[in-house]
Amino acid sequence: MKNAAQSVQVSTEKHRPRVVILGAGFAGLTVAMRLACQPVEIVIIDRHNYHLFQPLLYQVATAALSPADIAAPIRGILGHFDNIQVLLDTVTNIDRDRCQIQTLSDRRIDYDYLVIATGATHNYFGRDEWHELAPGLKRIEDATELRRRILLAFERAEIEENPARRQALMTFVIVGGGPTGVEMAGAMAELTRFTLARNFRRIQPENARIILADANERLLRPFPEALSEKARRSLERMGVEMKLGTRVDHLDRHGVRMEQDKIATETVIWSAGVKASPAADWLGVDSNAAGQVAVEADLQLPGDDRIYLVGDVCQHINPDQQPTPGLAPAAKQQGKHVARDLIARIRGRRRPGAFVYKGRGQLATIGRHSAICNFGQVRVTGYAGWWLWGAAHIYFLIGFRNRVVVAANWFWSYLTFGRGIRLITGDVAVKPDASSAGNPGRSTLDQSR
């Protein structure tokens, strides 16, 4: 233990304060980039070796982009700053008395200041066993697994003799009508209506049922009602069925039950709510229903001015009593604020004080030529909104390469309606009988990942 902790110090200078950042998402990465070249020593720890542009994960799941298009290696972004140390590791606990974090690799790392930006994962509202049956869209592995299940469902439908099972294979249920669910539904509609159409002989992918379910009566709650309505109508125009105001109360490998009606399906996509990573447990403090830790106006942990929480892991209330939303721009703004506050403290300057979220607008795309953008007074929808959405997302992608490749991929798909990333990797199961597990042809749904 001890010499491990020292070992981290070996490579660093003693007199500069050390800022340890947990998580290299939008919030954590922003803090690190803002503190680079400042008189601090930074240790950034992430359980992955890449920063992931989560808002586009659904495009990986629907074969429009490759994982590497929306992920940039953290060392590639921060590696050349001499005051930044990147560690691939997983936090297991925080020792606030000793000012140390503990990691899965049995190491203790001292901090002078700690920034917790460990984000959130899916929220199955206590039914964690559903994760196997209905993956969400938080990690690259989730997206490639969904891509595998979606593409495989059509391959299996093509050889399925039983019409009922063929219909079930060609039915896709998306649970959760937030931005992710809406964008996923639109992308699925495109994939089936355009890309896969005519590629099969015995099935018509364009007849696939795509169902978007939400316990709430309307989609995209953060958006104004009118835009939610627009989104619903354009999705319906693309052939997406709505099941609004009904809660999913049962899931198994053969289907979904929502109050009254039961839908036979083998592919369920989960996008209903997020649960913060267990920072509250590490810190020994309370959390809200979503597992978030409440922070002060300046994003500090109440009663511990060495610790900040930023991004989805924290609950921050703005002066107007509105909570800061769980969006990438909000996480970045919080990251900038914390970096500014830390620099002020270290240089003994006046501190910026309370963080106030500046809503720069909300964007959501609904497949080809349709998106909704809300900038308060200004609302852009349809064709123009779609181009705006694309431009914004390419602009915010980190890394020159990713921007170029994503732009190229999108342009190609735009011209050809094709999607080049239609790879089924991992276990390939085409046995018509899904219940026969244990051999290479076993069901995609009963395999453990």
Add this chain to the structure above:
Amino acid sequence: MKNAAQSVQVSTEKHRPRVVILGAGFAGLTVAMRLACQPVEIVIIDRHNYHLFQPLLYQVATAALSPADIAAPIRGILGHFDNIQVLLDTVTNIDRDRCQIQTLSDRRIDYDYLVIATGATHNYFGRDEWHELAPGLKRIEDATELRRRILLAFERAEIEENPARRQALMTFVIVGGGPTGVEMAGAMAELTRFTLARNFRRIQPENARIILADANERLLRPFPEALSEKARRSLERMGVEMKLGTRVDHLDRHGVRMEQDKIATETVIWSAGVKASPAADWLGVDSNAAGQVAVEADLQLPGDDRIYLVGDVCQHINPDQQPTPGLAPAAKQQGKHVARDLIARIRGRRRPGAFVYKGRGQLATIGRHSAICNFGQVRVTGYAGWWLWGAAHIYFLIGFRNRVVVAANWFWSYLTFGRGIRLITGDVAVKPDASSAGNPGRSTLDQSR
């Protein structure tokens, strides 16, 4: 069974002869494309839903390309031809009396003509248990697993306290000095010398040991001696150690033993020889040491003029008594020949007769600015050879998108020395102690895939 076989016929016309093609590699895909729009009904069966450009798999393993860059969905290539049916399935047996093939999904598919192009896999020369310890480069999953192990080795070295284990983590052994082994060694040298350099604080990736081992005394046996020599020298100039003329006789998760010397390493890459897929067993005929089925001069199975074998699965001897090499161009030439022969038979025209392989030259690249190209009289090496190699490989990639994206990726890497695909996906293990299995931090080497 029965109605399954019928079910395939439902979607097809009776009077046209049916050609069943097993495998959508270079050989099988060429046959299908040549027979498209001919008066035949084609069923092409592959266990993957994509055609893979295997010669560039090593670039996926070394984070230069994404899997989708070198793989194209079979339905995307063939889906729009009405006389072609694409099935994702795995062949389990061939019933020559009934002229049926049997698949993993318990279906029987009738054929009038059968083209077997199921290719080859790695050859561990009877030590199949080595596959876990030393993956080869035949499938996308192999390449991403190698990428994971290589990148993870550096991450683990960065936090490793024990100098001996740190050295072992930074040692990479490539077994097999054929084109794949040589190209892999060159790519590894580049990755460590250029891309990863300066990205770590406690280790110097540029000091990683890259060892290329072959039982033979010289590299690239198919090439002329002078070029093999050139290849060896340029690899050595890049810092690759040679262990030639020594056979690997033991492998475990801690290292490799080659006759006298034992090398401590946790990453071994296998590129020593290939073994044909079990077509001989399906057909009930003999095979050679590499598992290949000997074919007639016209690529037919001796004694059964309904069955052809093409590509790595067959052993074909040319009039000059030389066997056709296991290269992509050879497989394509054989595919063209079989298609021509089938068209002639179906249209009752004169048949082309014996297949003769036309060697158009051999190419192998050895990292940045160095490749060797052999066209008999003409030999191009070094800088010019490298550009020639790149142009050839982009030209032969299937699919407009892949060409553009690969060119873009290469150009970007060329300008920046960077590699954007440095993603560690799947199990991330950074526990310094590799022997502690069973938790998320378990060793990368003792996990079963």
